[in-house]
Amino acid sequence: MKLNYKIIFHFLGLLLLFNGGFMLLSALVSLLYKDGVTFQIFLAGIATVIVGVVGMLFTRKHKKEMNKREGYIVVTFGWIIMSLTGSLPYVFTESIPSFTSAFFETMSGYTTTGASILNDIEAVPKGVLFWRSMTHWIGGMGIIVLAIAILPLLGIGGMQLFAAEAPGPSADKLHPRITDTAKRLWLIYFGYTAAETLLLKVAGMSFFDAINHSMCTLSTGGFSTKNASVAYWNGQPIIQYIIIVFMFLAGANFVLSYFAFKGKVQKVIQDEEFKLYFKFIVVFTLIAAVIIYFKADASASSIVHPMVWGKAESSFRHALFQVLSVITTTGFITADYTLWTPFLVVFFFGLMFLGGSAGSTSGGVKVVRHLILIKNSFLEFKRTLHPNAIVPVRYNKKAINRFIVFNVLAFFILYMLSFIIGALVFSMFGIEFKGAVGLAASTLGNVGPALGDFGPVNNYSALPPLAQWWASFLMLIGRLELFTVLILFTPFFWRNR
Template identity: 70%
Template sequence: MGLNTRIIVHIMGLLLLCNGSFMLLAAFASGIYKDGATLDITLAAIVTMLFGVMAMFYTRGHKKEVKRREGYLVVTLGWLVMSLSGSLPYIFSGTIPTVTNAFFETISGYTTTGASILDDIESLPKGILLWRSLTHWIGGMGIIVLAIAILPLLGIGGMQLFAAEAPGPGGDKLHPRITDTAKRLWLIYVGYTAAETLLLKLAGMSFFDALNHSLATLSTGGFSTKNASVAFWNHEPLIQYIIILFMFLAGSNFVLSYFAFTGKVQRILKDEEFKYYTSFIVLFTIIVALVVLFKANVPVSDFHPMVWGEAESAFRHGLFQVIAVVTTTGFVTADFTGWTPFLTVFFFGIMFLGGSAGSTAGGIKVMRHLLIIKNGLLEFKRTLHTNAIIPVRYNSKTVTEHIVYNIIAFFVLYMLLFILGSLVLGFLGLDFVSAIGGSASSLGNVGPALGSLNPVSNYNSLPNAGKWWCAFLMLLGRLELFTVLILLTPYFWKKT
């Protein structure tokens, strides 16, 4: 049977309508602040929605059935269509006039990577800044929907946490209907965004800055309204602690938040991934804080130790940067690559950790690391007891061999893509440190990298080919590799 292209085009039309509606919100904000970009953003919204209406109109008689092959195309094409249409406000307003740069900034937003090509963020119109943050928020929300409703149905092992056979919290359906589950997690997502906005406003941020940073935090994106990112508020510890809290929540499984709100606290405390996720952050923070306090040569302008003392400043900066990198949010309070060579390597290493499965974070994910380590340790027992059946257990449940093999395949493929990504960036002229940093950061959706792509720099120095390559890596990482790569295989396109 051939592909049901009409349903694919119909869904793309629906996505364009949604995208255009969010653009109108940015245009509304632009009108309130009278920043001069209102007409341009409105025009971008009209063009986007017009294409959406046309696509839905011409496919209105579609067969309402999405099979596995159509599902793969819907997921990948959906992100590409959103990114292409989402670049229109930048192009129409002239804030990012070139297609390459506009697309890079947009896909970095939707994939919640947070890598930017902009040299002077604060000079942008308010409406464009809001649109930039909204691309993060839409992308983060989309990942939740993918995790719950789409990828499990496609049998994607990478995000199968919500599939029936998967171990862990995802095996417990919040509601029998997937759509109702999505609504509940959306409500938490929106609620967290509103709560952080309110707290940041009370802590001293302007409402506009508070809203934008909340949109970027809950999506683990990292776009800021300031050139210095969150370092702009280094003299305001409370603001940074609030962002730390919500980065932690965004990087944890959203299902656990649902359990917390329904009083099932024991479910959270017993969850293996959450325990290790928290333990890793605590351990890494202690290491970084101690090194920064006793070894790093950090300027006073970076630390503001006069606020609450040097020890608190070292702890706060260490905690902030650890959570920002582990959750792949990418906000920065200082250039962590300039602290010590040890910490540069350390932060490069934790770029591969990732947040929890079922969160908006990128990266490999804590759950995958746990299962790979557990399976590796069990290999010693299997070597000694060749006839024994020794399964991997997670949250006291047996993990099927299918899932273990899938995760091992994912990990191997992830590392190969990282190496390939580094080689391509090196071929395009980047030095070794910048190449491996850019590859790891793009594939893990982290944002800040190493070398010329360090936290206080941006990706504008990349050649155009490098920007398109990094954009491809961002998409691969965000959609869990298999979803995109399967489209590049010849047997995917063969008629069955």
């Protein structure tokens, strides 16, 4: 079957309309704060909208059917073209004059990695900072999920796109119609963002800081409006506790949030992935808190406010915040955990491979995949003793299709291979071992902070231009869960059947 190129370009044009529209919203924020770059952001938005309109007009006569191959192409190239055009506000305002660095920052935004090359974030115009946070917010729930919410207007079915972009081994549906699922997910996402903004404002943040940090929390992104990230508010623990709550919610499956709002709390409590996600956080927080209390200085970082409420509370808060930040791949920091003892450095490095729940906005391998791998590994002992026995892997009391188990195993192998190759390539650019493995784990897992020269209190400005392109590629394949992007590199994908 030949590829329907017209529908691909038509949809890419639609995505550019969205992108340009959000840029124009950022231009409005720039105008309100009179930061002097309103025209430049407006120009970037208009240019993007025009390209999108032209693309849609030239491809308006297309077959309104999309198969899996076209879905993979639209998702992958959609994220790339959004990042290319999303770089324009940085370039036009000269906030990031280098296009390579601007593209890196934008890809980091859309993939919710949160890795930045900006050395003085507080000097960046507010309209640009808002656009920077907006890239997180759009990419968090997924650009494509946003678009398929309005696809019925175009007469296009969106299941292929949702399956290609949805995080996790399978895409949970709340409603038989995929567009209704997208709308419900976005309603929850928007509601959480509004609630966090209000709470942070009441807790003492300015409205601008509150809305930016809310967008970056719910997307599990990690961009901040302050050079010290959330450590800027170390003197106001309530702000950090609010962010902790919403990081936890963002790292959990949004489908479970929907069930909770519908009063189906039992479904949430009985979900195996959610229970393991919660246990991981509790256990890892206790381990980190005890070590910080007895062995480390929790304030060893670029903290600008004195610690309050005593050493025990401080140790617990920093441990919980950083464990959640790394597991959910948000990447906010309250302290430099690389100064907390060598054990905790390795500990947090290991957490970069965990990830949040499937159906969340977090990156990483995902808890459900670890759960299936663990269960299948234990069952292998049974199969060894009883080779003729049929022992299926069960998840939420249901037997899992063996093809899902194979998919999870293949994903894990591909993920680890991508990590190894990623670290090797970074080392080719002259980056030392600690920095190379940290960069590979962080960019592939969409975490943000890495190790060594690219640790929590540093940024990625020292990364060579070619290494920035490589990091952008790792961020993309990590966010789209490997298969969606890597399948495009296989010869059989492009054969007309």
